[in-house]
Amino acid sequence: MSYATVIPEFVLRQSFIELDARSRAQTLMDPGSWRELVGPFDRIESPWLPEQGIAPQFDDGCVVLKGAIAGKATVVIALEGGFQAGSMGEVSGAKMAAALDLATRDSQNGKKTVAVLLLETGGVRLQEANLGLNAIAEVMASILALRQHAPVITVIAGTVGCFGGMALAAGLSSYIVMTPEARLGLNGPEVIEQESGIEEFDSSDRALIWAINGGEQRVAMGVADELVLDDAQKIAAIVRSHVEAGLPAVHRSQQVDLYRERIRALDTSRQIDPLTLRETWGGKTTVSKTRKGVTR
Amino acid sequence: MSIQVGLRGKAWFEALTGKNSPMAGDPDSVLTADVKIGEDTARFLCVVPNPQARFPCARRGEVGLEEAYTLAARVNEVIEQNTSGDKQPISARPIIAIVDVKSQAYGRREETAAIFLACATAAEAYASARMKGHPVITLVVGQAISGGFLTHGYQANRILAFDDSDVVIHAMHKEAAARITLRTVAELDRLGHEIAPLSYDVRDYAKLGLLHKLLHVEDPDKPAQATVTQVQKELIDAIADARAGSTDLGNRLTSKAARETRKASVAARAHIEEQWMKA
Numbered sequence: 001m002s003y004a005t006v007i008p009e010f011v012l013r014q015s016f017i018e019l020d021a022r023s024r025a026q027t028l029m030d031p032g033s034w035r036e037l038v039g040p041f042d043r044i045e046s047p048w049l050p051e052q053g054i055a056p057q058f059d060d061g062c063v064v065l066k067g068a069i070a071g072k073a074t075v076v077i078a079l080e081g082g083f084q085a086g087s088m089g090e091v092s093g094a095k096m097a098a099a100l101d102l103a104t105r106d107s108q109n110g111k112k113t114v115a116v117l118l119l120e121t122g123g124v125r126l127q128e129a130n131l132g133l134n135a136i137a138e139v140m141a142s143i144l145a146l147r148q149h150a151p152v153i154t155v156i157a158g159t160v161g162c163f164g165g166m167a168l169a170a171g172l173s174s175y176i177v178m179t180p181e182a183r184l185g186l187n188g189p190e191v192i193e194q195e196s197g198i199e200e201f202d203s204s205d206r207a208l209i210w211a212i213n214g215g216e217q218r219v220a221m222g223v224a225d226e227l228v229l230d231d232a233q234k235i236a237a238i239v240r241s242h243v244e245a246g247l248p249a250v251h252r253s254q255q256v257d258l259y260r261e262r263i264r265a266l267d268t269s270r271q272i273d274p275l276t277l278r279e280t281w282g283g284k285t286t287v288s289k290t291r292k293g294v295t296r
Numbered sequence: 297m298s299i300q301v302g303l304r305g306k307a308w309f310e311a312l313t314g315k316n317s318p319m320a321g322d323p324d325s326v327l328t329a330d331v332k333i334g335e336d337t338a339r340f341l342c343v344v345p346n347p348q349a350r351f352p353c354a355r356r357g358e359v360g361l362e363e364a365y366t367l368a369a370r371v372n373e374v375i376e377q378n379t380s381g382d383k384q385p386i387s388a389r390p391i392i393a394i395v396d397v398k399s400q401a402y403g404r405r406e407e408t409a410a411i412f413l414a415c416a417t418a419a420e421a422y423a424s425a426r427m428k429g430h431p432v433i434t435l436v437v438g439q440a441i442s443g444g445f446l447t448h449g450y451q452a453n454r455i456l457a458f459d460d461s462d463v464v465i466h467a468m469h470k471e472a473a474a475r476i477t478l479r480t481v482a483e484l485d486r487l488g489h490e491i492a493p494l495s496y497d498v499r500d501y502a503k504l505g506l507l508h509k510l511l512h513v514e515d516p517d518k519p520a521q522a523t524v525t526q527v528q529k530e531l532i533d534a535i536a537d538a539r540a541g542s543t544d545l546g547n548r549l550t551s552k553a554a555r556e557t558r559k560a561s562v563a564a565r566a567h568i569e570e571q572w573m574k575a
Contacts, residue, residue, distance in 0.1 A: 009504065035575040038567045047560045050490055064568065066575045090493070094564040102572045124442075124467040126327050128479050131493040131558070133442070133467040134506050137450040140416075141545050144423045163444050171416030186412040186443055187402050194472060195402035196353055222408045253416045256372060260365040263409060268350040272408045 014232040016157050017181060021080035024118050024157070025065045026233045027240050028076055034067025038095060046089050048128045057083045062092035064099045069243045073106065073113040075099050081120030081160035088166060089125040093135020100142035100152075100159035114243050115143075115152045117173065121189065122292070123164015136165035143172045147251065151175065152244045155235065156182040156224075161213065163188045172253050175242045176224035177235065178215030184224060185213040211274045220278040302345040302357030304462070304517055305396025309342040311519035312394070312528065319370065321392040325349055325357075326366040338390040339374050341367060343397050343448055353403025359444040360401035364414035367448055371421035375428055388429040390535045391422070395449040396438030398468065416448040419538040422451035431538035433531060437516060438499075440465045452540040453547070454508040456518050456530060463498040472495055492557055505554025508534055508547070 012171050016024060026034065038044050040058035049056040061083035067077045079086040086097075096117075100247050103113035124132035151174035156162045161183030162170050170176055170184060178184065187195075189203035202208065211217060218224040228238050262281060267274060306327070310316045313329040322328065325346035330339050345357040354360025359367075361441055372392060378388055400406075400415060426432045434440075436453035441464065449455070467473070474481045488495035492503045502510045509546055513523050541547060548554055551563060 020362050031470050035571075037525045037575060038564065039573040042567060044560070044567055048491060048493065049418055052487065060564075065570060090558065091560050091564045094561040095568055098565040098568040102569060107414070126467060127471070129467040129494050130465065130501060130504060130506075131561075133446070134450070134504070135561075137419075137446055138545055138548070140419055140446070141423050141429070141451060143369055144420060145544065147425065165443060167412035168416045168443070168446055172412045172420055177424060184412065185407050186415060187407060191472070192402045192404060194475065195399075196404075200353070200402075201407075212404070218410075221410070223413050230391065249364075253413065253420045256365055256368045256417050256421070257416065259368060259413065263365060263414070264362045266405075267404060268352075272405050277408065287506050 013283055015158060015230050016235050017230045019232065020082065021061070021063045021078035021118060021120070023064040025063050025076040025078040028116060028236050029065060029067045029069055029074065031070065034065040034075070034076075036173070037064040037066055037099065039063075044091055044095075046057065046091050046128065048090065048131070048133065052127055054127060059096065060091040061086060064095055066099075069116070071115065072239045072243055073111055074116060074243060075103050075113060076116045078118035079121045084125055086119070086121035086160050087125035088121060088132045088139070089124065089128040090131040090135055090137050093132065093139055097135070097138045097142045100139065100146050103140070104146045104149060107146065112150045114150045115156045116239055116243075117152065117169070119162040119166055119170055120158070120160040120166070121154050121166045121226055122160065123166050132160050133165060135277055140169050140172055143169060146249070147172070147174060151242060151245070151247050153177065153239060155239060157230065157235065158182040158267045161185075174248055174251060176218070177226045177228060177238050177242070178218055178224050179228060179235075181230060182215040183209065183213035184215070184218050186228055187288065192218045213259055217274050217278070221274070256273045301398040301439050302343065302396050305342050305357075305394050306345045307517065308435070308437045308519060309340060309344070309394050310406050311524045319386040321360045322366050322370070323349065324530070325354070325363050326370070328370045333390070333528060334535065336390050336535065337386070337391050338535070339370070340392045341370060341448070343367070344395040349400060351403060351405055353406060354401035357396065357398050358401040359397050359399070359415065359447045361406055361409055361411055364411070364418045364447050364482045368417040368421040371418070371425055374430065375421070375425050379430070387421055388431070388504055390431040390433060392531060393422070393432070393434045393449045394422070394454060395434055395440045395445065395450055397441065397444035399441045400441050400443030400447065415443055418447045419451050426451060426453050427543050429543060430537040433534045433538065433569050435527070435531065436463055436465060438462060442466070443467050451543075452542065454512055454534040455506060455541070456509050456534055457501070459498060459510045459512045460516050462516070464496055465498060466496055499523045503553050504557050505551040506548045508537070516575060
């Protein structure tokens, strides 16, 4: 193949990662179908940050778009990784939970409404501490309520990744879509190094971090569903296919016995080689009706 | 951090259930018992330290992989007992989470084996029980911190906590929160007195409107019979209150304290709803 045929696609693709939360959400929805709810002009912002000398943001880092994907009623909720590392505060959490609850109410009333979550977040916003943690508990409750009616699709594109309590929210999703740049985990590498020492986790070892938390590993070991390259059109197509697929037969977070057995079978006398989990776990837990593997 | 985390939880589990061992096949770190309380046979669950745990980062009362999946399985069992078989439908049994957890387990093994999913399964089990009408009551007797609390306790309809200086409900323990927010522990303490959600004092936590009730108990480290009877009565009241209320977490927004402290939540939700109807 010549350069002319190989390079153009790569060069011309629109990166999703380089988009801000608002543009990411807009890219996924049917053109002209959406409207932003409680946007920056409404100025619903954190009441706690100014008291601590931190500039709040008019949308509190949470963008809510109501519209359609593949013609189906959908709400896209995107966290802005560029504001306080996408951390969950009182207001951003209330916006997310409220939108999920309204999607549930519409679904109960016959208008099935899907939710797509774009998660770029370090978890709880520590400047709002207990209200952030509770906000995550409420978001989790709202995801579970909606999931009885319509799928909740989580997209983790990077570069912040999805950590802390919001990783539990991702874990409750019907489907998880990741790029190779994205990471998903409960405790970030810095937190583990700080709490358990550098022998446990060297947070400067990027290869180790991606070997454990990276999108390729999470999909290959079966705890996420789709690996897709950083291309806005491809990510939109994958999201569309999951909106159309509807609910999975069984959610991953309901497969307690399967995972309990897998944990029992682990040799815990030394660190676990991530690659072995691709072999022993990978491919068997897939609940998605769509094809696995990288979408190119 | 005290090395004693989890021991108070164990003491209260024993005091309320008369039992102190895990169910068959479970790790030593998760205690489960079915015990009569009022007219009900409730399932009590508690995570306790297990110095011999297979996972080295989950030996001091943290919620790790084994703990999370065991909680999930034991809670799901209660839901299944209620929905399977051709017996007469019985009133959904209460589930009582006794909470004294210092955190989730901070280990590489845990991350590699996707502890986020393990914790999600337990939270889902508690939330599913709640949505299916089981009164899910959380009793915070010691620490309830971060992912440990999200996994074990935060999906309850009703949260009770002891009014005691050793009770800590928080997003992250003090030293780590200070490092990450680039503050000193002294600064964090000062801010906590001014800004309720930052406080490590359970009385400030009560101001957020998330608690059903703060319980004043004598010597919570050594539960005396009178204190146990008092707490049992509070649990029975909370069960009745949960049965009379909704199965979502709405009471955390409508309580008197929440209407005051969570004004921003109430406003954000109202604006979203108003614009949703128009969109």
